[in-house]
Amino acid sequence: MCIRDSGNTDNNLVFISNNSSTPLAAGGIASNGTANNNLVFITDSKANEIYGGIKQNSNDDYGASANTDYNTVIINNSETSSVTGGSTNNGTANNNLIFITDSDTNGDIYGGRSLNGDADNNIIIISETVAASGRIAGGRSSEGNTNNNTVIISDSTIKGNIYGGRTNEGNANANTIIISNSTMPNVIYGGGSSKGNATDNTVIISNSPYDSNGMKTTNVYGGYTENGNAERNIVQITGGKTELVYGGHSGFGETKDNIVTINGGEVSNVYGGTSNNGSSSNNKVYIKDGTIHYIIAGFSTNNEKINNVENNSVYISGGKITGDVNGGITHKGNAIGNNVIISGGNITGDVYGGISENGNTNNNNVLINGGKITGFVIGGKSNNGTANNNNIITVSYT
Numbered sequence: 141m142c143i144r145d146s147g148n149t150d151n152n153l154v155f156i157s158n159n160s161s162t163p164l165a166a167g168g169i170a171s172n173g174t175a176n177n178n179l180v181f182i183t184d185s186k187a188n189e190i191y192g193g194i195k196q197n198s199n200d201d202y203g204a205s206a207n208t209d210y211n212t213v214i215i216n217n218s219e220t221s222s223v224t225g226g227s228t229n230n231g232t233a234n235n236n237l238i239f240i241t242d243s244d245t246n247g248d249i250y251g252g253r254s255l256n257g258d259a260d261n262n263i264i265i266i267s268e269t270v271a272a273s274g275r276i277a278g279g280r281s282s283e284g285n286t287n288n289n290t291v292i293i294s295d296s297t298i299k300g301n302i303y304g305g306r307t308n309e310g311n312a313n314a315n316t317i318i319i320s321n322s323t324m325p326n327v328i329y330g331g332g333s334s335k336g337n338a339t340d341n342t343v344i345i346s347n348s349p350y351d352s353n354g355m356k357t358t359n360v361y362g363g364y365t366e367n368g369n370a371e372r373n374i375v376q377i378t379g380g381k382t383e384l385v386y387g388g389h390s391g392f393g394e395t396k397d398n399i400v401t402i403n404g405g406e407v408s409n410v411y412g413g414t415s416n417n418g419s420s421s422n423n424k425v426y427i428k429d430g431t432i433h434y435i436i437a438g439f440s441t442n443n444e445k446i447n448n449v450e451n452n453s454v455y456i457s458g459g460k461i462t463g464d465v466n467g468g469i470t471h472k473g474n475a476i477g478n479n480v481i482i483s484g485g486n487i488t489g490d491v492y493g494g495i496s497e498n499g500n501t502n503n504n505n506v507l508i509n510g511g512k513i514t515g516f517v518i519g520g521k522s523n524n525g526t527a528n529n530n531n532i533i534t535v536s537y538t
């Protein structure tokens with residue numbers, strides 16, 4: 141471990157083995173410089189806190205900017221609490237790597253963490269590990285961006301929430317989460333932001349069941365933002381048991397061009413894109429297999445504002461849907477040009493191209509060329525507006 145009150149702590153190596161135990165393991169700790177390109181390797185040991193590199197600001201230099209980049213933490217067959225690749229208050233925490241295998245962890249795991257700077261391009265790889273508590277985030281920032289981070293988890297048990305990238309003020313874009321053969325946690329966010337955008341994030345989950353207590357993964361979000369836009373996010377699920385799946389969700393912004401694909405498992409509700417106070421457009425949901433209760437490709441939930449849902453689509457080629465299928469739903473806006481295309485599967489609920497409670501539903505379509513539907517099929521429905529040019533098209537082969 142290298143510690144300096146002034147200057148940089150770069151290019152250091154820490155190796156811990158042989159049943160050793162330590163409260164703190166850090167490649168580099170700097171008060172007034174950078175902590176870059178350090179390596180911490182722990183095997184067959186215990187450590188409470190682990191940092192590849194950490195910038196600790198004293199009271200008189202709290203605003204100083206210094207980076208903690210390109211650090212690596214490798215943990216094998218060990219026990220630990222919190223693990224951070226690179227941590228700083230005002231610099232960047234970029235391009236850090238954490239690799240954990242065959243271990244037990246009981247605290248937060250961050251690839252890169254910066255209070256006011258960016259945390260980009262960090263990677264966390266976890267395999268054959270029990271993460272009993274704590275959050276996992278490829279990149280975490282309060283004021284900066286968290287972009288292009290990756291979390292890969294296989295053959296593990298995870299109890300805390302997982303974020304590809306999480307920020308309060310910045311953007312969370314192009315982050316990736318891949319989970320396979322693992323028990324899943326409560327909530328999964330490809331990218332999450334309070335005030336910025338969440339775009340181009342990806343979550344892929346395969347062959348991952350609920351935990352031994354029968355708990356479902358509550359929510360899976362490709363992209364989540366409270367005040368920005370959620371665009372072009374992707375969620376793919378094959379197996380497992382999930383309550384709610386969102387391609388993209390926004391509290392006050394727009395959701396568009398998000399994609400959800402379900403190819404197995406059990407899901408209660410699937411949403412391509414949802415917004416509490418904005419429009420939802422061009423979102424797509426693909427159902428190929430699995431059991432799903434309720435599907436909406438585009439959803440605007442506000443009862444006060446006029447927000448449209450346009451050009452959203454549901455494609456069903458297999459699986460079992462026990463509830464309703466909707467191309468687009470809005471409470472006060474218009475539902476325009478939404479589609480449901482059915483070529484297979486078993487649907488026991490009703491099918492709607494578009495629904496508006498208080499607006500118009502125009503040019504919505506339901507196309508059927510296979511599958512089984514036992515409920516009603518309705519091209520467009522409006523309780524207090526017009527419903528024009530909605531179509532139900534059935535293709536039959538002789």
